Amino acid sequence: MTAAGSGGVPPVATAPPSLPREVYVLSVVGGCVMLGLGLILPVLPVYAATFGATPTDIGVLVALFAFLRLATSPFCGRLGRRFGERRVLVAGLLLCAVSSGLTAFAGSFGQLLLFRGLGGVGSVLFSVSALAMLLTIAPAEQRGRASAVFEAGFLLGGISGPALGGLLALVSLSTPFAVYAVLLLATAVLALAVLRTERTAGAAPGREVIRLAVLLQDRRYPVACLAALSQGWVLFGLRSALVPTVVVAWGHDVAWVGWAFTISAVVQAVLIMPAGRIVDQVGRRPAMIAGTAVSAAAITGLVFADGYALLVILLSLYAAGSALLNAAPAALVGDVVAGRAGSGVAVFSMCTDVGAVVGPVVVGLIAERVSIAAAFASGAVLLVVALVASLTLTTVRNSKELIDE
Incomplete structure (x- = not known):
């Protein structure tokens, strides 16, 4: 006999507990970063060509970003342990903002290489720290959902970025880089303002x-x-x-x-x-x-x-x-x-x-x-x-x- 048939209250399906607010904030931050990358990646080869870069030079420019991400990764854990992931995350965003802003005003291909290299370092500081914070904040039974929300921000930013970047490039080839710098600064302010909560204590120094x-x-x-x-x-x-x-x-x-x-x-x-x-x-x-x-x-x-x-x-x-x-x-x-x-x-x-x-x-x-x-x-x-x-x-x-x- 069912609970309803015996006069009992029928069971009510309960919704899964909501994710911590900081998970959504990190998703928005990641989405803004990917939106900005989408703004500049389609324009970067054309922009580099204005400095006389050959196809090989452009290949080096693209590879340098990934290489410096890889070279910097081993230090991210140590930095997070010493200063806390939140601070390292914000530092990465600010470094990417400086990199993009300087790229907009680069005067030579050599400067372009240097500034994009800085962006690779900032990128890995942000991405590793953001993931470490996410996995610290999300309860074990919600880590799959939290990772999905985080990734969704990246996906949506990556999908919408290239089309917007193409429109901004109609103004000038340097405009997407300047807009990305401003977007990153705003994102860093958001991270500083909203991620200051007791839930991020596990992402603080001294763990x-x-x-x-x-x-x-x-x-x-x-x-x-x-x-x-x-x-x-x-x-x-x-x-x-x-x-x-x-x-x-x-x-x-x-x-x-x-x-x-x-x-x-x-x-x-x-x-x-x-x-x-x-x-x-x-x-x-x-x-x-x-x-x-x-x-x-x-x-x-x-x-x-x-x-x-x-x-x-x-x-x-x-x-x-x-x-x-x-x-x-x-x-x-x-x-x-x-x-x-x-x-x-x-x-x-x-x-x-x-x-x-x-x-x-x-x-x-x-x-x-x-x-x-x-x-x-x-x-x-x-x-x-x-x-x-x-x-x-x-x-x-x-x-x-x-x-x-």
């Missing part, structure tokens, strides 16, 4: 330190790092470097590349919040397995793709898997680090940057010396390895949450 050697002994951490490496390799090595070449080789212009990327980005933006709920409610392990399996299947399909429509479908399928891989690995790292200081979040971030720096070079060499299909296969292999590693995780259920080990 217990967890060593990298200890982290590596917990299988969740290397599995998360492997997934991050695969994501960096595929997103920046395969998608950004190979897909445009393939689309143009099929006889389409660059606008078709933009449409393919936009469609897949919209798919990911739509799915990112459901993915976060899956990570928290179903568990980290199932989400990791599903994310790596779907992503690997999509990239494997690109090996055999022979038309634009199929390519868009496969990129959208990859976006679906990527939505899970943007939430689950970060949640795993948060479970392991559990608010303690150290280099755990920085090394996790470095894995994505390693994929972004090394991936395009290696993928390019494979495409040139073997075939484009083999280059796509390199990403599929990495994702399959991440899938196998995810299968080694175990899930333990208790009355409050799903814990993956």
Whole structure:
């Protein structure tokens, strides 16, 4: 007999507890950063060419940003431990603002290199500190949702930025850089004003330190790092470097590349919040397995793709898997680090940057010396390895949450 039938009060479904306000603030901050990057990235090669930069020079300019992110990452954990992630985050935003403002008034290609390099340093200070704060603030049972909200801000900013940047470039090529500098200054003020709360105490100086050697002994951490490496390799090595070449080789212009990327980005933006709920409610392990399996299947399909429509479908399928891989690995790292200081979040971030720096070079060499299909296969292999590693995780259920080990 049901409770209603026996005169009892029928059970009422309770909504999941809301996320801490600071999670949404960090998402807005991240969205503003990505919006600004979207403003300047389409304009940067053209702007550099006005200083007489060759295609090789422009390649160096783009790679320098990623390289300095990677080189600075090892110091982020130490800085966060000493000064607190909130201060390091704001410092990163201010450094990016100075970098963008100076870039708007650069007088030579050498100055452009220097100023963009400063932006790479500021970028990693912000991104590592923001993720560390997010994983500290969000309760364990909400880390998947929190990571999804955080990533949603980046996605929305990245989708809307390029179109706005193109409009601003009609004023002058330096205008997007000046606007980005102002946007970053406003974002830094927002972070200073709103992130001053007792909830960020775990992101303050003087916390217990967890060593990298200890982290590596917990299988969740290397599995998360492997997934991050695969994501960096595929997103920046395969998608950004190979897909445009393939689309143009099929006889389409660059606008078709933009449409393919936009469609897949919209798919990911739509799915990112459901993915976060899956990570928290179903568990980290199932989400990791599903994310790596779907992503690997999509990239494997690109090996055999022979038309634009199929390519868009496969990129959208990859976006679906990527939505899970943007939430689950970060949640795993948060479970392991559990608010303690150290280099755990920085090394996790470095894995994505390693994929972004090394991936395009290696993928390019494979495409040139073997075939484009083999280059796509390199990403599929990495994702399959991440899938196998995810299968080694175990899930333990208790009355409050799903814990993956």
